Amino acid sequence: MIVLEYILLIGVIVCAVAAPLCKRLLASVIVYMALSLLMAVLWSLLQSPDLAITEAAVGAGVTSILFFLTLKKIRELKGTDDE
Amino acid sequence: MSKDRERARFTRRLTAWVDGEREPKDQTLFVMEQHPPRHVRQSEEEFQRREEDRLRKFFNWYPIAAAVICAVLVAILLTTVMSMPGFGEEDNPINNEVSDRYLEYGAEDTGSENVVTAMIIGYRGFDTLGESCVLFLAVAAVMILLLRDRKNTSELEVRQIERDEAEAMSHEDLILKQVAWVLIPFIFLFAIYVLLNGETSPGGGFSGGTILGAGLILFSAAFGFRRMQVLMNRRRYSAVRTFGLLLYGVLYGLYIFIGANGLPNYLTGMILLIDLAVGLVVACTMYGFYALFSRGEI
Numbered sequence: 001m002i003v004l005e006y007i008l009l010i011g012v013i014v015c016a017v018a019a020p021l022c023k024r025l026l027a028s029v030i031v032y033m034a035l036s037l038l039m040a041v042l043w044s045l046l047q048s049p050d051l052a053i054t055e056a057a058v059g060a061g062v063t064s065i066l067f068f069l070t071l072k073k074i075r076e077l078k079g080t081d082d083e
Numbered sequence: 084m085s086k087d088r089e090r091a092r093f094t095r096r097l098t099a100w101v102d103g104e105r106e107p108k109d110q111t112l113f114v115m116e117q118h119p120p121r122h123v124r125q126s127e128e129e130f131q132r133r134e135e136d137r138l139r140k141f142f143n144w145y146p147i148a149a150a151v152i153c154a155v156l157v158a159i160l161l162t163t164v165m166s167m168p169g170f171g172e173e174d175n176p177i178n179n180e181v182s183d184r185y186l187e188y189g190a191e192d193t194g195s196e197n198v199v200t201a202m203i204i205g206y207r208g209f210d211t212l213g214e215s216c217v218l219f220l221a222v223a224a225v226m227i228l229l230l231r232d233r234k235n236t237s238e239l240e241v242r243q244i245e246r247d248e249a250e251a252m253s254h255e256d257l258i259l260k261q262v263a264w265v266l267i268p269f270i271f272l273f274a275i276y277v278l279l280n281g282e283t284s285p286g287g288g289f290s291g292g293t294i295l296g297a298g299l300i301l302f303s304a305a306f307g308f309r310r311m312q313v314l315m316n317r318r319r320y321s322a323v324r325t326f327g328l329l330l331y332g333v334l335y336g337l338y339i340f341i342g343a344n345g346l347p348n349y350l351t352g353m354i355l356l357i358d359l360a361v362g363l364v365v366a367c368t369m370y371g372f373y374a375l376f377s378r379g380e381i
Contacts, residue, residue, distance in 0.1 A: 048199075049285035049286075050197075050199045050200075050285045050286065050287065050290060052285075053277065053285060053286055053290040053293075053294070054289055054290045054293060057290060057293035057294050057297055058293050061293075061297045061300075062293065062296065062297060062300070062369050062372070062373070065300060065373060066372060066373070066376055069373070069376040069377050070376065072377075073376075
């Protein structure tokens with residue numbers, strides 16, 4: 001279990017560093033979403049399932065959707081019709 | 084007399100400002116590119132050159148400043164973490180009589196097996212009332228900013244939206260539709276399960292409400308806004324949202340006055356209802372954000 005925790009922690013750090021360094025905003029949002037998912041698994045490993053459920057739904061789900069919508073509004077979704 | 088007129092004028096100006104017909108007074112703060120007044124303005128090339136110079140300087144200093152601020156922040160946070168007691172040790176300051184009390188009497192006091200729910204809804208219910216109000220007000224603020232009506236929508240925007248909608252109708256996303264068709268019942272089922280089982284298992288109002296909101300968002304994204312309006316139009320949305328908050332206020336008021344401090348606990352089933360109220364508010368907040376961000380209407 002402890003190995004899995006370390007792997008997840010490294011993943012969280014990598015995502016956290018990568019999110020602001022991405023060139024494309026869409027990639028940033030997706031990396032941020034991955035960070036939230038890893039955090040959700042970590043929360044459940046730390047025995048706080050309440051937080052894990054909320055983190056998965058809010059962090060990975062709703063926040064990312066709001067970011068995607070904002071990107072669509074400002075015409076930053078590359079590779080779609082908006083370009 | 085003149086005071087009345089003054090007030091009427093103020094009200095009219097305020098309404099105009101809220102409706103977006105009148106600009107706030109000082110806008111120079113928000114303008115990035117500042118042209119000097121015409122009579123002292125240098126030639127266009129000169130201005131261009133200076134502007135480029137300014138930008139280049141900015142972009143040279145920006146990474147350095149960002150790195151310095153980041154390093155300082157990381158240093159401060161790391162020092163704080165280092166000085167904190169270790170995770171899960173026995174003589175940590177968090178292991179005091181308060182958490183003992185919660186763990187020991189939580190189920191008895193509030194009728195909730197899950198200590199987290201007992202704390203959020205029971206012991207710290209007043210906090211949760213504040214949080215629900217924050218969510219309610221957040222949606223209200225987003226509505227003020229983004230809700231479209233006759234007054235703040237130009238014809239160009241209306242045509243743009245119609246074009247987008249027609250395009251979305253002509254390119255139906257088959258994968259999204261089929262997956263949503265399969266998934267949505269399970270998402271709603273899971274949401275209701277989490278909502279109703281906040282007392283005995285992980286979950287409760289906030290998580291269940293969020294999952295419910297996510298399900299609504301998926302439905303709206305997959306099957307379109309028109310079909311969503313059959314389920315939830317603006318009146319119904321406002322009614323549900325307000326009902327959730329009011330229900331919470333009334334129930335928690337009852338909870339405080341009838342059930343607190345040594346009085347016999349008649350209200351074991353109350354946690355469930357309060358959870359439902361919180362869930363309604365949260366779900367409405369999530370869906371409201373999505374609808375307002377994407378279309379500016381509910």
